[in-house]
Amino acid sequence: MANVPSDLKYAQSHEWVRVAGDTGTIGISDHAQHELTDVVFVELPEVGRKVKAGESCAVVESVKTASDIYSPVSGEVIETNKAVVDNPALVNTEPYSSGWFFKVRLSNPSEINSLLSPDAYAKQISGG
Amino acid sequence: MKRTPLFAVHQKLGGKLIEFGGWEMPVQYTSITDEHLAVRSAAGMFDISHMGEIAVKGQAALAFLNHTLTNDAWKLEIGTGQYTLLCNETGGVIDDLYLYRLAEADYLLIVNASRIETDFAWLVKQRSAFPDKSGFELQNKSDDMAAIALQGPSAALFIHHLFSGHSQAGTAVTAATDLRKNQIARWPFQFEGREVPVWLARTGYTGEDGFEIVCPAAGVEAIWNKLLDVGRPHGLKPAGLGARDTLRTEVCYPLYGHELDEHTTPLEAGLGFFVSLDKGDFIGRKVLAEQKANGTPKKLVAFKMSGKSAPPRPDYPILSAASAARPIGKVTSGTQSPSLATGIGLGYVSIDFAKPGTPIQIEIRGKSAPAVVVQKPIYRKPA
Numbered sequence: 001m002a003n004v005p006s007d008l009k010y011a012q013s014h015e016w017v018r019v020a021g022d023t024g025t026i027g028i029s030d031h032a033q034h035e036l037t038d039v040v041f042v043e044l045p046e047v048g049r050k051v052k053a054g055e056s057c058a059v060v061e062s063v064k065t066a067s068d069i070y071s072p073v074s075g076e077v078i079e080t081n082k083a084v085v086d087n088p089a090l091v092n093t094e095p096y097s098s099g100w101f102f103k104v105r106l107s108n109p110s111e112i113n114s115l116l117s118p119d120a121y122a123k124q125i126s127g128g
Numbered sequence: 129m130k131r132t133p134l135f136a137v138h139q140k141l142g143g144k145l146i147e148f149g150g151w152e153m154p155v156q157y158t159s160i161t162d163e164h165l166a167v168r169s170a171a172g173m174f175d176i177s178h179m180g181e182i183a184v185k186g187q188a189a190l191a192f193l194n195h196t197l198t199n200d201a202w203k204l205e206i207g208t209g210q211y212t213l214l215c216n217e218t219g220g221v222i223d224d225l226y227l228y229r230l231a232e233a234d235y236l237l238i239v240n241a242s243r244i245e246t247d248f249a250w251l252v253k254q255r256s257a258f259p260d261k262s263g264f265e266l267q268n269k270s271d272d273m274a275a276i277a278l279q280g281p282s283a284a285l286f287i288h289h290l291f292s293g294h295s296q297a298g299t300a301v302t303a304a305t306d307l308r309k310n311q312i313a314r315w316p317f318q319f320e321g322r323e324v325p326v327w328l329a330r331t332g333y334t335g336e337d338g339f340e341i342v343c344p345a346a347g348v349e350a351i352w353n354k355l356l357d358v359g360r361p362h363g364l365k366p367a368g369l370g371a372r373d374t375l376r377t378e379v380c381y382p383l384y385g386h387e388l389d390e391h392t393t394p395l396e397a398g399l400g401f402f403v404s405l406d407k408g409d410f411i412g413r414k415v416l417a418e419q420k421a422n423g424t425p426k427k428l429v430a431f432k433m434s435g436k437s438a439p440p441r442p443d444y445p446i447l448s449a450a451s452a453a454r455p456i457g458k459v460t461s462g463t464q465s466p467s468l469a470t471g472i473g474l475g476y477v478s479i480d481f482a483k484p485g486t487p488i489q490i491e492i493r494g495k496s497a498p499a500v501v502v503q504k505p506i507y508r509k510p511a
Binding site: 065 | 164441463
């Protein structure tokens, strides 16, 4: 069973966001990394870019395919994870910690409420 | 979607299923990288039952095959096979395939899954125009036959557990491991009190030593399970189409629909070795002879990414080197190479850019990444 931490919010497209104050940290779920397998390349947005919720702003590549990553929230990109660019396998091994992608200063914090709860996301990926 | 006789086995093994050429097939069981490296260092086994089998039998079979295929089938001894191409009148590739001579006037074509119906319809049409059309029969046996590719340096260590002693037909050998590259022979395989005839060929699509096993659909599950049993102690893993694709890309074997189609000739694809212009006339010969004499405007090349970059993918534009970047071609196959840990690919470029060592660029999501044309194969087994 895929790990779905209870302190995060999720997008249907398998990104997670961890909110602390006005900052959201974004990555992809354990289920997503398991489906992708063997992440070999990660492309992240520029710091300073303004992203809208649902906008494609990063790419994760496995051996077989390239997949778009969508920001679950709107705001300005304030930091990206250089470690995951240097070592893309972190997405597979630590999707919820050192495998994070980027941080956003939230421009519309109420968007969080429309994301999936851990229970709802767990249900989605179990096909329920 | 169609399923092979091994479908339930793939499900049980946890294979991740995808659509491929109208078939529901495992793309991987654990990970493409794991399975790929298992084939390079030990062994992997692939279900290739989706591929087609067409039998051509009779005293005129050989003449017909030489008329429809590009390679020289006159050269085939009983119990041997050759890579060859089925071309249209303009030299375009209808399919690339393996032709085996099983007995005196008994030939078997192993064709691509997505091309079975097209190939068979083409052959039937050519037969109707062939002078000695009653001198041979054509039979599409794809639904009754199954196949497994067993590939990797360890394959020869355990194959005797399934196929022991003298071969019964094809090349006469006293052990399966005595088969040389491109030879094929038949052994009986016993399971559940039954016996089925199984053809074993020393061929493959990975650049490694190995075997391809062609058998009646009814026996394939027993063969798969037994192979996995005796092979596991030697590092054998089931492998999916994902690893099959990365393995063949590293050694630059073409995949129909990517490097080959009806508008591309074998010479453009760098497959001139498999086109015999001196064997007599055959379909497509005129155009191919002309291309051989005058060259082709585009050519299939292999390339490697020069620095850290996203892997190249099919359809990405190929550009000339940075100073005067302009489009010169298109990627047909591209992936991260599990053996080399870098992006690699195949693609067509204008002939001026086809020499190994030529710097090129691959356009990846609007940005150019440097790459270089390399000698084929991209991956060579360490000596």
